[in-house]
Amino acid sequence: MQPLIKVTDLSMEYGDKKVLENVSLEVYPAEFIAIIGKSGCGKSTFLRLLSGLETAVAGEISQNGQTVQGINSQARIMFQNDRFLPWKKNIGNVGIGLKGEWRKQARQLLKQVGLEGYEEQYPITLSGGQKQRVALARALIHQPEFLLLDEPLGALDALTRMEMQQLIATICREKQVTCMLVTHDVEEAVMLADRVIVLEDGQVKSEWQIDLPHERKRADSKFRNYVEQLLKEILV
Amino acid sequence: MKRKKWDNLIIPFIVPLVVLILWQYFSSIGVISDRILPSPTDVINKGIKLTQTGELPANILISLRRAVIGFILGGSIGFILGMVNGMFQLFDRVFDTSIQMLRTIPHLSLIPLVILWFGIDEAAKIFLVTIGVLFPIYINTYHGVKQVDPELIEMGKAYGLNRWKLFTEIVFPGALSSILVGVRYALGIMWTSLIVAETISADSGIGYMATNAREFMQMDTIVLCIVIYALLGKFSDVIARMLENRWQKWSIR
Numbered sequence: 094m095q096p097l098i099k100v101t102d103l104s105m106e107y108g109d110k111k112v113l114e115n116v117s118l119e120v121y122p123a124e125f126i127a128i129i130g131k132s133g134c135g136k137s138t139f140l141r142l143l144s145g146l147e148t149a150v151a152g153e154i155s156q157n158g159q160t161v162q163g164i165n166s167q168a169r170i171m172f173q174n175d176r177f178l179p180w181k182k183n184i185g186n187v188g189i190g191l192k193g194e195w196r197k198q199a200r201q202l203l204k205q206v207g208l209e210g211y212e213e214q215y216p217i218t219l220s221g222g223q224k225q226r227v228a229l230a231r232a233l234i235h236q237p238e239f240l241l242l243d244e245p246l247g248a249l250d251a252l253t254r255m256e257m258q259q260l261i262a263t264i265c266r267e268k269q270v271t272c273m274l275v276t277h278d279v280e281e282a283v284m285l286a287d288r289v290i291v292l293e294d295g296q297v298k299s300e301w302q303i304d305l306p307h308e309r310k311r312a313d314s315k316f317r318n319y320v321e322q323l324l325k326e327i328l329v
Numbered sequence: 330m331k332r333k334k335w336d337n338l339i340i341p342f343i344v345p346l347v348v349l350i351l352w353q354y355f356s357s358i359g360v361i362s363d364r365i366l367p368s369p370t371d372v373i374n375k376g377i378k379l380t381q382t383g384e385l386p387a388n389i390l391i392s393l394r395r396a397v398i399g400f401i402l403g404g405s406i407g408f409i410l411g412m413v414n415g416m417f418q419l420f421d422r423v424f425d426t427s428i429q430m431l432r433t434i435p436h437l438s439l440i441p442l443v444i445l446w447f448g449i450d451e452a453a454k455i456f457l458v459t460i461g462v463l464f465p466i467y468i469n470t471y472h473g474v475k476q477v478d479p480e481l482i483e484m485g486k487a488y489g490l491n492r493w494k495l496f497t498e499i500v501f502p503g504a505l506s507s508i509l510v511g512v513r514y515a516l517g518i519m520w521t522s523l524i525v526a527e528t529i530s531a532d533s534g535i536g537y538m539a540t541n542a543r544e545f546m547q548m549d550t551i552v553l554c555i556v557i558y559a560l561l562g563k564f565s566d567v568i569a570r571m572l573e574n575r576w577q578k579w580s581i582r
Contacts, residue, residue: 144487176484180502180579188501189498190488215579235488 095158097122097271098143101153105138105295112138113295115152120239125262127180127286128159129279135159135295136275140241143172145274156239169237171245173213175224177216184212187231195234202230206260222253233268240265242274258284262307279327283291283319284309291326299326336515372556375549383539389557392523392534393449396561399458400519407463407515408508411470416500428467436460450531454523455494461522462515469511473504509573516565524558535561 096119112135128136141147145165154161177186187199206226208233210295248255262285264271289301355361356368379385414421447453477500485499527536535554542550
Protein backbone atom coordinates (compact mmCIF):
# COMPACT_ATOMS: atom_id res chain seq x y z
CA MET A 94 0.00 0.00 0.00
CA GLN A 95 1.19 3.49 -0.84
CA PRO A 96 1.63 5.78 2.16
CA LEU A 97 -0.61 8.83 2.21
CA ILE A 98 1.98 10.94 3.97
CA LYS A 99 5.67 10.59 3.62
CA VAL A 100 7.95 12.63 5.83
CA THR A 101 11.64 12.54 4.98
CA ASP A 102 14.43 13.83 7.21
CA LEU A 103 12.39 16.69 8.55
CA SER A 104 14.32 19.17 10.69
CA MET A 105 13.19 22.33 12.41
CA GLU A 106 14.91 24.89 14.57
CA TYR A 107 13.97 28.14 16.24
CA GLY A 108 17.05 30.31 16.36
CA ASP A 109 19.80 28.08 17.64
CA LYS A 110 17.47 25.62 19.25
CA LYS A 111 16.93 22.40 17.35
CA VAL A 112 13.36 21.29 17.79
CA LEU A 113 13.20 18.42 15.30
CA GLU A 114 16.07 16.47 13.84
CA ASN A 115 15.78 14.23 10.81
CA VAL A 116 12.34 12.88 11.52
CA SER A 117 11.10 10.41 8.94
CA LEU A 118 7.72 8.78 8.98
CA GLU A 119 5.19 7.15 6.71
CA VAL A 120 1.50 7.31 7.38
CA TYR A 121 -0.90 4.98 5.60
CA PRO A 122 -4.44 5.79 4.54
CA ALA A 123 -7.00 5.54 7.34
CA GLU A 124 -4.28 4.95 9.88
CA PHE A 125 -4.52 6.59 13.30
CA ILE A 126 -1.15 7.71 14.59
CA ALA A 127 -0.47 9.10 18.04
CA ILE A 128 2.66 11.04 18.87
CA ILE A 129 3.65 11.19 22.49
CA GLY A 130 6.57 12.58 24.38
CA LYS A 131 7.53 14.96 27.12
CA SER A 132 6.64 18.60 26.67
CA GLY A 133 9.23 20.31 24.52
CA CYS A 134 10.01 17.14 22.57
CA GLY A 135 8.83 18.80 19.37
CA LYS A 136 5.55 16.97 18.90
CA SER A 137 3.40 20.05 18.43
CA THR A 138 5.95 21.56 16.06
CA PHE A 139 5.82 18.38 14.01
CA LEU A 140 2.08 18.75 13.63
CA ARG A 141 2.34 22.41 12.70
CA LEU A 142 4.84 21.51 10.00
CA LEU A 143 2.47 18.91 8.63
CA SER A 144 -0.37 21.44 8.48
CA GLY A 145 1.88 23.93 6.71
CA LEU A 146 1.56 26.61 9.39
CA GLU A 147 5.31 26.55 9.67
CA THR A 148 8.04 25.69 7.23
CA ALA A 149 10.79 23.22 8.04
CA VAL A 150 14.44 24.20 7.71
CA ALA A 151 15.24 20.89 6.04
CA GLY A 152 13.50 17.78 4.83
CA GLU A 153 10.34 17.10 2.88
CA ILE A 154 6.70 16.32 3.46
CA SER A 155 4.72 14.77 0.68
CA GLN A 156 1.09 13.81 0.47
CA ASN A 157 -0.05 11.39 -2.26
CA GLY A 158 3.42 11.68 -3.73
CA GLN A 159 3.25 15.46 -4.02
CA THR A 160 5.41 17.81 -1.99
CA VAL A 161 3.41 19.92 0.45
CA GLN A 162 4.24 23.61 0.29
CA GLY A 163 2.55 26.34 2.27
CA ILE A 164 -0.77 25.57 3.94
CA ASN A 165 -1.67 21.93 3.40
CA SER A 166 -5.12 22.22 1.88
CA GLN A 167 -5.78 18.48 2.15
CA ALA A 168 -5.19 18.52 5.90
CA ARG A 169 -7.18 20.11 8.69
CA ILE A 170 -5.92 20.81 12.15
CA MET A 171 -7.83 20.79 15.41
CA PHE A 172 -6.18 23.00 18.01
CA GLN A 173 -5.93 22.67 21.75
CA ASN A 174 -8.22 25.65 22.17
CA ASP A 175 -11.34 25.97 20.08
CA ARG A 176 -10.38 29.14 18.14
CA PHE A 177 -13.92 30.01 17.16
CA LEU A 178 -14.96 33.32 15.76
CA PRO A 179 -17.16 34.48 18.63
CA TRP A 180 -19.24 36.68 16.31
CA LYS A 181 -20.31 33.72 14.22
CA LYS A 182 -22.98 31.26 15.23
CA ASN A 183 -21.92 27.66 15.70
CA ILE A 184 -23.04 26.70 12.23
CA GLY A 185 -21.11 29.62 10.76
CA ASN A 186 -17.99 28.53 12.59
CA VAL A 187 -18.36 25.03 11.20
CA GLY A 188 -18.70 26.43 7.69
CA ILE A 189 -15.78 28.84 7.87
CA GLY A 190 -14.01 29.17 4.55
CA LEU A 191 -16.72 27.36 2.61
CA LYS A 192 -18.78 28.63 -0.27
CA GLY A 193 -22.05 27.51 -1.74
CA GLU A 194 -24.27 24.86 -0.22
CA TRP A 195 -22.41 24.02 2.96
CA ARG A 196 -25.21 24.58 5.46
CA LYS A 197 -26.87 21.24 4.98
CA GLN A 198 -23.63 19.43 5.54
CA ALA A 199 -22.77 21.58 8.55
CA ARG A 200 -26.11 20.69 10.10
CA GLN A 201 -25.49 17.04 9.46
CA LEU A 202 -22.03 17.15 11.00
CA LEU A 203 -23.27 19.00 14.07
CA LYS A 204 -25.84 16.28 14.44
CA GLN A 205 -23.14 13.66 14.10
CA VAL A 206 -21.09 15.18 16.91
CA GLY A 207 -24.23 15.27 19.04
CA LEU A 208 -25.03 18.96 18.86
CA GLU A 209 -28.25 19.03 16.91
CA GLY A 210 -30.21 22.14 17.80
CA TYR A 211 -27.14 24.23 18.63
CA GLU A 212 -26.72 25.58 15.10
CA GLU A 213 -28.05 29.06 15.70
CA GLN A 214 -26.35 29.68 19.05
CA TYR A 215 -23.11 31.51 19.60
CA PRO A 216 -20.04 29.55 20.74
CA ILE A 217 -19.86 31.54 23.98
CA THR A 218 -22.79 29.51 25.28
CA LEU A 219 -21.06 26.15 24.80
CA SER A 220 -19.23 24.11 27.42
CA GLY A 221 -15.62 23.03 26.89
CA GLY A 222 -16.56 19.60 25.58
CA GLN A 223 -19.25 20.99 23.31
CA LYS A 224 -16.77 23.47 21.88
CA GLN A 225 -14.39 20.71 20.86
CA ARG A 226 -17.32 18.85 19.29
CA VAL A 227 -18.05 21.87 17.12
CA ALA A 228 -14.33 22.17 16.37
CA LEU A 229 -14.32 18.56 15.23
CA ALA A 230 -17.26 19.24 12.95
CA ARG A 231 -15.44 22.29 11.59
CA ALA A 232 -12.38 20.18 10.78
CA LEU A 233 -14.37 17.36 9.21
CA ILE A 234 -16.62 19.43 6.96
CA HIS A 235 -13.68 19.98 4.60
CA GLN A 236 -13.47 16.21 4.21
CA PRO A 237 -9.74 16.29 4.82
CA GLU A 238 -7.58 13.35 3.84
CA PHE A 239 -5.52 14.01 6.88
CA LEU A 240 -6.77 15.18 10.27
CA LEU A 241 -4.26 16.69 12.66
CA LEU A 242 -5.18 16.77 16.33
CA ASP A 243 -3.01 19.01 18.47
CA GLU A 244 -3.91 17.94 22.01
CA PRO A 245 -7.52 18.86 21.35
CA LEU A 246 -8.73 17.30 24.57
CA GLY A 247 -5.99 18.66 26.80
CA ALA A 248 -8.18 21.24 28.48
CA LEU A 249 -11.14 18.98 29.18
CA ASP A 250 -12.09 17.21 32.38
CA ALA A 251 -11.52 13.46 32.61
CA LEU A 252 -15.11 12.38 31.90
CA THR A 253 -15.68 14.69 28.97
CA ARG A 254 -12.34 13.61 27.67
CA MET A 255 -13.31 9.95 27.59
CA GLU A 256 -16.55 10.80 25.81
CA MET A 257 -14.67 12.84 23.24
CA GLN A 258 -12.10 10.09 22.67
CA GLN A 259 -14.95 7.74 21.94
CA LEU A 260 -16.51 10.23 19.54
CA ILE A 261 -13.26 10.89 17.68
CA ALA A 262 -12.52 7.17 17.40
CA THR A 263 -15.98 6.41 16.05
CA ILE A 264 -16.23 9.25 13.58
CA CYS A 265 -12.69 8.97 12.23
CA ARG A 266 -12.99 5.25 11.67
CA GLU A 267 -16.38 5.62 10.05
CA LYS A 268 -15.12 8.30 7.67
CA GLN A 269 -11.81 6.52 7.09
CA VAL A 270 -9.86 9.69 7.84
CA THR A 271 -6.14 9.41 8.37
CA CYS A 272 -5.39 10.95 11.75
CA MET A 273 -2.40 12.15 13.65
CA LEU A 274 -2.90 12.96 17.31
CA VAL A 275 -0.38 14.75 19.46
CA THR A 276 -0.93 14.15 23.14
CA HIS A 277 0.87 13.90 26.46
CA ASP A 278 -1.74 11.45 27.70
CA VAL A 279 -0.46 7.92 27.14
CA GLU A 280 -3.84 6.34 27.82
CA GLU A 281 -5.42 8.53 25.20
CA ALA A 282 -2.78 7.44 22.70
CA VAL A 283 -3.35 3.76 23.42
CA MET A 284 -7.10 4.26 23.32
CA LEU A 285 -7.14 5.80 19.86
CA ALA A 286 -4.04 4.91 17.89
CA ASP A 287 -3.10 2.07 15.59
CA ARG A 288 0.50 3.15 15.96
CA VAL A 289 2.22 5.23 18.63
CA ILE A 290 5.37 7.21 17.95
CA VAL A 291 7.51 8.22 20.91
CA LEU A 292 9.36 11.44 20.32
CA GLU A 293 12.35 12.49 22.39
CA ASP A 294 14.46 15.62 21.94
CA GLY A 295 13.17 16.09 18.42
CA GLN A 296 13.90 12.56 17.28
CA VAL A 297 11.82 9.44 16.89
CA LYS A 298 12.76 7.20 19.80
CA SER A 299 10.52 4.27 19.01
CA GLU A 300 7.36 3.14 17.24
CA TRP A 301 4.72 0.90 18.73
CA GLN A 302 2.01 -0.99 16.94
CA ILE A 303 -1.05 -1.22 19.16
CA ASP A 304 -2.67 -4.55 18.38
CA LEU A 305 -5.94 -4.20 20.22
CA PRO A 306 -9.38 -4.41 18.67
CA HIS A 307 -11.77 -1.48 18.93
CA GLU A 308 -13.61 -0.66 21.18
CA ARG A 309 -10.74 -0.74 23.58
CA LYS A 310 -11.25 -1.12 27.30
CA ARG A 311 -9.09 0.76 29.71
CA ALA A 312 -9.28 -1.99 32.30
CA ASP A 313 -8.13 -4.65 29.87
CA SER A 314 -4.77 -6.12 30.94
CA LYS A 315 -3.23 -5.78 27.48
CA PHE A 316 -4.30 -2.16 27.39
CA ARG A 317 -2.68 -1.54 30.79
CA ASN A 318 0.39 -3.30 29.58
CA TYR A 319 0.81 -0.97 26.60
CA VAL A 320 0.27 2.05 28.80
CA GLU A 321 2.90 0.94 31.27
CA GLN A 322 5.48 0.11 28.65
CA LEU A 323 4.95 3.42 26.89
CA LEU A 324 5.19 5.36 30.12
CA LYS A 325 8.48 3.65 30.86
CA GLU A 326 9.69 4.45 27.37
CA ILE A 327 8.92 8.13 27.77
CA LEU A 328 10.21 8.56 31.29
CA VAL A 329 13.46 6.60 31.05
CA MET B 330 -39.94 41.54 32.07
CA LYS B 331 -42.40 44.07 30.72
CA ARG B 332 -42.26 46.05 33.89
CA LYS B 333 -38.50 46.25 33.67
CA LYS B 334 -38.58 47.55 30.12
CA TRP B 335 -40.99 50.28 31.17
CA ASP B 336 -38.70 51.24 34.04
CA ASN B 337 -35.71 51.43 31.74
CA LEU B 338 -37.60 53.81 29.52
CA ILE B 339 -38.71 56.08 32.35
CA ILE B 340 -35.86 56.20 34.85
CA PRO B 341 -33.22 57.94 32.70
CA PHE B 342 -35.60 60.83 32.07
CA ILE B 343 -36.57 61.55 35.67
CA VAL B 344 -33.63 63.89 36.35
CA PRO B 345 -33.98 66.00 33.17
CA LEU B 346 -37.71 66.25 33.80
CA VAL B 347 -37.27 67.46 37.39
CA VAL B 348 -34.67 69.99 36.27
CA LEU B 349 -37.04 71.25 33.59
CA ILE B 350 -39.93 71.61 36.03
CA LEU B 351 -37.79 73.47 38.58
CA TRP B 352 -36.38 75.71 35.85
CA GLN B 353 -39.88 76.59 34.64
CA TYR B 354 -41.06 77.17 38.21
CA PHE B 355 -38.19 79.45 39.19
CA SER B 356 -38.49 81.39 35.93
CA SER B 357 -42.19 81.95 36.40
CA ILE B 358 -41.81 83.26 39.99
CA GLY B 359 -38.98 85.50 38.82
CA VAL B 360 -36.08 83.92 40.72
CA ILE B 361 -34.31 83.35 37.42
CA SER B 362 -34.43 86.54 35.38
CA ASP B 363 -35.11 86.09 31.69
CA ARG B 364 -31.98 88.10 30.95
CA ILE B 365 -29.97 85.28 32.53
CA LEU B 366 -31.98 82.35 31.32
CA PRO B 367 -35.29 82.32 29.48
CA SER B 368 -37.95 79.90 30.72
CA PRO B 369 -38.45 76.52 29.01
CA THR B 370 -41.75 77.65 27.55
CA ASP B 371 -40.08 80.72 26.01
CA VAL B 372 -37.49 78.48 24.43
CA ILE B 373 -40.13 76.11 23.09
CA ASN B 374 -42.18 78.98 21.73
CA LYS B 375 -39.13 80.38 20.00
CA GLY B 376 -38.47 76.95 18.58
CA ILE B 377 -41.97 76.76 17.16
CA LYS B 378 -41.73 80.25 15.73
CA LEU B 379 -38.36 79.65 14.07
CA THR B 380 -39.63 76.36 12.70
CA GLN B 381 -42.60 78.13 11.14
CA THR B 382 -40.36 80.69 9.46
CA GLY B 383 -38.23 77.83 8.20
CA GLU B 384 -35.08 79.33 9.68
CA LEU B 385 -34.52 76.57 12.22
CA PRO B 386 -35.01 73.50 9.98
CA ALA B 387 -32.84 75.09 7.31
CA ASN B 388 -30.00 75.72 9.74
CA ILE B 389 -30.31 72.26 11.31
CA LEU B 390 -30.07 70.72 7.86
CA ILE B 391 -27.01 72.77 7.01
CA SER B 392 -25.27 71.79 10.25
CA LEU B 393 -26.29 68.18 9.86
CA ARG B 394 -24.95 68.12 6.34
CA ARG B 395 -21.59 69.51 7.42
CA ALA B 396 -21.42 67.03 10.28
CA VAL B 397 -22.24 64.04 8.11
CA ILE B 398 -19.87 64.95 5.28
CA GLY B 399 -17.05 65.69 7.70
CA PHE B 400 -17.70 62.49 9.60
CA ILE B 401 -17.77 60.33 6.49
CA LEU B 402 -14.56 61.91 5.17
CA GLY B 403 -12.64 61.80 8.43
CA GLY B 404 -14.07 58.44 9.38
CA SER B 405 -13.11 56.81 6.09
CA ILE B 406 -9.59 58.22 6.14
CA GLY B 407 -9.10 57.21 9.77
CA PHE B 408 -10.55 53.78 9.16
CA ILE B 409 -8.43 53.04 6.11
CA LEU B 410 -5.24 54.33 7.71
CA GLY B 411 -5.98 52.37 10.89
CA MET B 412 -6.65 49.17 8.97
CA VAL B 413 -3.62 49.46 6.72
CA ASN B 414 -1.24 50.41 9.52
CA GLY B 415 -2.69 47.74 11.77
CA MET B 416 -2.34 44.98 9.21
CA PHE B 417 0.89 45.79 7.38
CA GLN B 418 4.14 46.21 9.29
CA LEU B 419 5.70 48.32 6.59
CA PHE B 420 2.94 50.94 6.57
CA ASP B 421 2.90 50.88 10.33
CA ARG B 422 6.58 51.75 10.50
CA VAL B 423 6.30 54.45 7.84
CA PHE B 424 3.13 56.21 9.00
CA ASP B 425 2.22 55.52 12.61
CA THR B 426 4.75 57.82 14.29
CA SER B 427 3.81 60.75 12.04
CA ILE B 428 0.14 60.22 12.68
CA GLN B 429 0.70 59.99 16.42
CA MET B 430 2.58 63.30 16.27
CA LEU B 431 -0.16 65.05 14.32
CA ARG B 432 -2.71 63.65 16.73
CA THR B 433 -1.27 65.61 19.64
CA ILE B 434 -2.16 68.91 17.93
CA PRO B 435 -5.53 70.10 19.22
CA HIS B 436 -7.42 70.30 15.96
CA LEU B 437 -9.30 73.43 17.00
CA SER B 438 -6.01 75.29 17.17
CA LEU B 439 -6.02 75.04 13.39
CA ILE B 440 -8.97 77.44 13.16
CA PRO B 441 -6.94 80.59 12.31
CA LEU B 442 -5.12 78.64 9.65
CA VAL B 443 -8.33 77.14 8.34
CA ILE B 444 -9.96 80.57 8.08
CA LEU B 445 -6.99 81.83 6.11
CA TRP B 446 -7.11 78.81 3.84
CA PHE B 447 -10.81 78.45 3.25
CA GLY B 448 -12.35 81.69 4.52
CA ILE B 449 -15.80 81.03 5.94
CA ASP B 450 -16.48 78.62 3.15
CA GLU B 451 -18.21 75.26 3.66
CA ALA B 452 -14.83 73.63 3.25
CA ALA B 453 -13.56 75.27 6.44
CA LYS B 454 -16.20 73.63 8.65
CA ILE B 455 -16.03 70.28 6.92
CA PHE B 456 -12.26 70.31 7.14
CA LEU B 457 -12.32 70.87 10.89
CA VAL B 458 -14.85 68.12 11.48
CA THR B 459 -12.87 65.78 9.24
CA ILE B 460 -9.65 66.37 11.16
CA GLY B 461 -11.43 66.06 14.49
CA VAL B 462 -13.10 62.75 13.59
CA LEU B 463 -10.09 61.23 11.84
CA PHE B 464 -7.90 60.58 14.86
CA PRO B 465 -10.24 58.81 17.26
CA ILE B 466 -11.37 56.54 14.43
CA TYR B 467 -7.78 55.94 13.37
CA ILE B 468 -6.54 55.07 16.84
CA ASN B 469 -9.39 52.77 17.71
CA THR B 470 -9.31 51.00 14.36
CA TYR B 471 -5.55 50.57 14.66
CA HIS B 472 -5.76 49.14 18.17
CA GLY B 473 -8.75 47.04 17.23
CA VAL B 474 -6.77 45.40 14.44
CA LYS B 475 -3.70 44.95 16.62
CA GLN B 476 -5.65 43.20 19.34
CA VAL B 477 -7.26 40.62 17.05
CA ASP B 478 -6.23 37.24 18.41
CA PRO B 479 -3.31 35.96 16.26
CA GLU B 480 -4.50 32.42 16.96
CA LEU B 481 -7.76 33.18 15.16
CA ILE B 482 -5.84 34.43 12.15
CA GLU B 483 -3.71 31.31 12.21
CA MET B 484 -6.86 29.21 12.32
CA GLY B 485 -8.20 31.13 9.33
CA LYS B 486 -5.04 30.44 7.37
CA ALA B 487 -5.06 26.76 8.31
CA TYR B 488 -8.68 26.57 7.18
CA GLY B 489 -7.90 27.95 3.77
CA LEU B 490 -9.12 31.56 3.99
CA ASN B 491 -7.51 33.87 1.46
CA ARG B 492 -6.30 37.36 2.36
CA TRP B 493 -9.58 39.08 1.61
CA LYS B 494 -11.58 36.47 3.55
CA LEU B 495 -9.17 36.76 6.47
CA PHE B 496 -9.98 40.46 6.50
CA THR B 497 -13.76 40.21 6.16
CA GLU B 498 -14.25 37.16 8.37
CA ILE B 499 -11.67 37.69 11.10
CA VAL B 500 -9.77 40.99 11.18
CA PHE B 501 -12.66 43.38 10.60
CA PRO B 502 -15.19 41.70 12.91
CA GLY B 503 -12.45 41.28 15.50
CA ALA B 504 -11.66 44.97 15.42
CA LEU B 505 -15.28 46.08 15.23
CA SER B 506 -15.99 46.61 18.92
CA SER B 507 -12.96 48.85 19.23
CA ILE B 508 -13.91 50.70 16.04
CA LEU B 509 -17.38 51.36 17.43
CA VAL B 510 -15.87 52.88 20.57
CA GLY B 511 -13.97 55.18 18.21
CA VAL B 512 -17.18 56.00 16.36
CA ARG B 513 -18.97 57.04 19.53
CA TYR B 514 -16.08 59.14 20.66
CA ALA B 515 -15.74 60.69 17.20
CA LEU B 516 -19.43 61.62 17.13
CA GLY B 517 -18.88 63.75 20.22
CA ILE B 518 -15.88 65.46 18.66
CA MET B 519 -17.82 65.93 15.45
CA TRP B 520 -20.41 68.11 17.17
CA THR B 521 -17.88 70.03 19.26
CA SER B 522 -15.80 70.85 16.19
CA LEU B 523 -18.83 71.93 14.28
CA ILE B 524 -20.15 74.19 17.03
CA VAL B 525 -16.82 75.93 17.39
CA ALA B 526 -16.36 76.27 13.65
CA GLU B 527 -19.87 77.62 13.14
CA THR B 528 -19.57 80.01 16.05
CA ILE B 529 -16.33 81.51 14.83
CA SER B 530 -16.73 81.57 11.09
CA ALA B 531 -20.04 80.92 9.42
CA ASP B 532 -23.10 82.52 7.92
CA SER B 533 -25.42 79.61 8.47
CA GLY B 534 -25.96 76.62 10.73
CA ILE B 535 -26.97 76.22 14.35
CA GLY B 536 -23.73 77.68 15.71
CA TYR B 537 -24.17 80.72 13.55
CA MET B 538 -27.77 81.13 14.74
CA ALA B 539 -26.54 81.23 18.32
CA THR B 540 -23.76 83.74 17.65
CA ASN B 541 -26.07 85.89 15.64
CA ALA B 542 -28.71 85.79 18.37
CA ARG B 543 -26.13 86.99 20.88
CA GLU B 544 -25.71 90.21 18.89
CA PHE B 545 -29.40 90.91 19.37
CA MET B 546 -29.53 89.60 22.95
CA GLN B 547 -32.00 86.89 21.93
CA MET B 548 -31.52 84.67 24.93
CA ASP B 549 -34.25 82.25 23.92
CA THR B 550 -32.62 81.53 20.55
CA ILE B 551 -29.24 80.94 22.16
CA VAL B 552 -30.67 78.44 24.63
CA LEU B 553 -32.69 76.85 21.85
CA CYS B 554 -29.49 76.27 19.86
CA ILE B 555 -27.82 74.70 22.85
CA VAL B 556 -30.80 72.40 23.39
CA ILE B 557 -30.74 71.42 19.73
CA TYR B 558 -27.08 70.56 19.94
CA ALA B 559 -27.86 68.40 22.94
CA LEU B 560 -30.63 66.65 21.04
CA LEU B 561 -28.46 66.11 17.96
CA GLY B 562 -25.68 64.73 20.16
CA LYS B 563 -28.06 62.39 21.90
CA PHE B 564 -29.52 61.34 18.57
CA SER B 565 -26.15 60.39 17.13
CA ASP B 566 -25.25 58.55 20.31
CA VAL B 567 -28.44 56.53 20.08
CA ILE B 568 -27.61 55.56 16.51
CA ALA B 569 -24.08 54.52 17.53
CA ARG B 570 -25.49 52.44 20.34
CA MET B 571 -27.98 50.78 18.05
CA LEU B 572 -25.14 49.80 15.73
CA GLU B 573 -23.23 48.39 18.68
CA ASN B 574 -26.16 46.30 19.81
CA ARG B 575 -26.80 45.05 16.34
CA TRP B 576 -23.23 44.03 15.62
CA GLN B 577 -22.33 42.72 19.04
CA LYS B 578 -25.17 40.34 19.66
CA TRP B 579 -22.71 37.49 19.96
CA SER B 580 -21.12 38.84 23.11
CA ILE B 581 -24.35 38.45 25.07
CA ARG B 582 -24.87 35.12 26.66
